[in-house]
Amino acid sequence: MDLSKNTDLKQQLVADFQANESRLNGETKTPVHQTRREAMQNFEKLGFPTIKHEEWKYSNVNSLVKQAFDFNVKTEFGSEELETLAIPNLEGNILYFINGIYNPALSRIVSPENQLQILSFGQAVKENPSLLDAYFAKYANYQDDAFTALNTAFAHDGVVVNVPAGKVVEQPIILRFITDARAANAASQPRNLIVVGKNAEVKMAEAFRTIGENGSFTNIVTEIVIDENANVQYYKVQNETEKAYHIGTTQVSQKANSHFYAVTVTVNGGFVRNNLNIVLDGQNCEAFMYGLYFPNGKQHIDNHTLVDHAKPNSYSNELYKGVLQDKSTGVFNGKIFVRDGASKTNAYQSCRNVVLSDEASMNTKPQLEIYNDDVKCSHGTTTGKLNDEALFYMRSRGIPKAEAMTLLMYAFCEDVISEIKIEPIRAYLEGVIADKLAQK
Template sequence: MYSNSNMDNTSFKDKLVAAFQAAEGRLNGETKSDVHQKRREAIQNFEKLGFPTIKHEEWKYSNVSSLVKQAFDFNVKTEFGPDEIAALEIPNLQGNVLYFINGIYKAELSNIVSPDSQLQILNFGQAIKEMPELLASYFAKYANYQDEAFTALNTAFAHDGVVIHVPAGKVVEEPIILRFITDARTVNAASQPRNLIVVGKNAEVKMAEAFRSLGDNASFTNVVTEIVVEENANVQYYKVQNESDKSYHIGTTQVSQKNNSHFYAVTVTINGGFVRNNLNIVLDGQNCEAFMYGLYFPNGKQHIDNHTLVDHAKPNSYSNELYKGILKDRSTGVFNGKIFVRDHASKTNAYQSCRNIMLSDDASMNTKPQLEIYNDDVKCSHGTTTGKFNDEALFYMRSRGIPKAEAMTLLMYAFCEDVISQIKIDSIRGYLEGLIADKLAQ
């Protein structure tokens, strides 16, 4: 669709705005749709905002200047086929597996096994034509494209991705796995998938988003997923990242929960050059429960930033959050966790913890837990620890005849176990256990 040559922040922004205007001219009647009105508003917001700099408090520790100076092609043609998919398959993975190559849904590579009565799955372009009422009701109603530059950029170019609707009362027995593969083997490749997941009243679903990049060139993924969890609904959500050292990944998952709903999230980052994960949950109903787990392993010069927000907007709800990291070499990590308790959200219970192990004096971790509480009738806590390896435990294991390298790997794996064990899709958990063991042994 468009590319940028090496240029400064402003030039890249102008290039993107020009690309939007050119694409708009090819839409014909679609410009009158509700979706496109949101796109148009989003590009105007992006033009005002520009890319964030380290002067923005929310981006203080994550500098995107190297990203905006890169040259990316947002419309890379690829011959990615079944043989290459086979080499990337997760062993024993069963369910509704959808493949996206450079952000484009590939029906011929995907396999949907659940009956139409349990769920509806359409690519974003189809949904605009076939589910306009659903999009009018939910699209861009939750993710903040007014103030967040990358969300505004994604919203403006929302053409590809997936729309999933689980009707009220339906239990989707097989998980939904969205596999996003960036093929950067020939040029620097970029994509902006936009996903909308609507889970109706009393419905249940398990889903995962998995990101992988291939090739020696740089890649840029700017993904936004909006998840609506209606009354009494239950959603398990997993995000797995295993991308290259030359990848840039900026992802926002925006969740809205209604009365008596349950949302459960695990985010695991194995590899990635520059990663920013935004997980925002609004408990917009009473008796909601939200659980958030995270695990990250930066090494080399990798940078992994997890920003979370839990907004208790109504009374009588519960949230619990645990993030853990192991940092090596000259890597950097960021954890910024916010908990809001609104003035009328009495009987809120909210807990947050972030724990990190530093395996190198050159690695760095920036943590910023935040509580904003406007009601006295609550129970809330937060805490963060960052330290070196437990030498006493290591000495104990070595005294039992276990070699140092093996003992360190075992102790690090034990540190990770209370997050890994939260992954309830067996095939994904088993696959990650192998990847994590390999990473820890490096």
């Protein structure tokens, strides 16, 4: 299928890649840059997807690719602005990226080096190239996915985290990505690599905010490699603006007896596409996925998940919930693959949505592909309105309609919110979500 007809932004990016390459000098000979070059060739061939592409039939990126973005916006963002975006009582290894570029002056790393190794992507190219050679772009699909190819081609900023075997990282790793769109339409393409060794444990979160009245475009890819018996908690929080485009791919690879736990919460964003892809590539793996989204106005939020059971005796459980208002749209596409030979797989998926407006719409597409007999798999999706009987009961007890609706919606969301195990992030989100639900 020819997807290369969208050319405006594409032509700008191809020219930017060539200009960047001319400034790299000796780095062009490294394996990392050879991967970048191959990824750009793939992006040129693929072009941006259109709604004729099955994976993008409900999410039209035409308005994105017709805009001009500056991928090198100069910013004066500093500690004063940071105070207004702080999450109360949040402690840990907190790294700030302003327009996709790591800012060490605003960041703090508190875990000892023997427990946790953190480098910016640019540092890793120079100081730990062997780690990048072993893991970078070995999991996220830059061959067939245009946005992953684009991110891989421009992989210069972001973070590389290495948790050595047997280490338990006591303090969480918080990656805070702030887009400063006060001066112009700002864009960034962070690339993260998280490598967790055997028997290691770590908690991490990615949080996204946008400031300013202009448009923004974030195209982020995070690869998470989890070795045997390791345990990873991962949280993604998005609270951006009506003019923010966010396309993110989190690619996870699990080895035997590992445990992965993810919660994705999208509070705000003009156009959001979250891809969460997990390969359970070992026996006795466990993966848990929770999602929550609240589009209003004309916001569009698309969650695509893929759980690939590649080996026997693995378990996955997935619950996504949405509350849609006004003229917003939501998309949930959840795929479960059970490979030939992956016997005794248990895989469960559920997507539930409440639509509060006749003009809002929700598109759901659960998918199961099973190539083995000895499995237990199920999926289900529901989309409807608030429970009229519960609403009537609360109003009959003297609770005003607006307050009763807010309470019912919050109760609907609570079983996902409660899964956030970094308490300051959960408390912050409880307040933000309650405020948004009260705005209906």
